[in-house]
Amino acid sequence: MEDSRIRDKNVPAGSAVLISPWLIQRHRDLWERPDEFDPDRFDTLEGKESSKCAYLPFSAGPRVCVGMAFATQEAILILSSVVRRYQLEPVLSHEPKPVGRVTIRSDNGIRVRFKLIDNEE
Numbered sequence: 001m002e003d004s005r006i007r008d009k010n011v012p013a014g015s016a017v018l019i020s021p022w023l024i025q026r027h028r029d030l031w032e033r034p035d036e037f038d039p040d041r042f043d044t045l046e047g048k049e050s051s052k053c054a055y056l057p058f059s060a061g062p063r064v065c066v067g068m069a070f071a072t073q074e075a076i077l078i079l080s081s082v083v084r085r086y087q088l089e090p091v092l093s094h095e096p097k098p099v100g101r102v103t104i105r106s107d108n109g110i111r112v113r114f115k116l117i118d119n120e121e
Contacts, residue, residue, distance in 0.1 A: 021056045022100035030054040086114040 004011045011017065026034040030050040031041065041047040042055075058065035065071070082088070091113055096106035 019056070020100070022104055024054045024056065025104075027054060082114075085117060085119075087117055089113045089115065 002013050004013075006017075024030070028034055031054065032046065033041075042051055058068035058071070089112065091111035094109075094111040096110050097108050098104055099107040
């Protein structure tokens with residue numbers, strides 16, 4: 001709405017500004033060991049504080065994804081169905097190569113071994 005300055009860059013009024021989840025989610029001031037896969041980081045006090053402003057899986061504010069609630073519910077249902085039936089193990093010989101696109105994903109896929117759990121008791 002008005003001319004601004006971000007770091008050492010002038011940003012004229014009306015400019016489009018892109019917020020990159022790829023960069024925010026790896027920002028060294030917000031995360032301890034930002035380049036490591038560590039889902040437990042969200043359980044720490046620091047992780048909970050950082051996730052309020054740095055974890056943007058569906059964007060934030062007035063432009064948040066309208067499908068957020070549905071996508072979250074869908075993911076929980078699918079994941080619960082899978083982990084109830086299978087034990088998941090990484091394929092240790094495969095190393096995913098992350099790339100930033102609209103979402104962050106692996107350029108060469110993610111390989112996981114599914115082992116059927118024997119639920120007959």
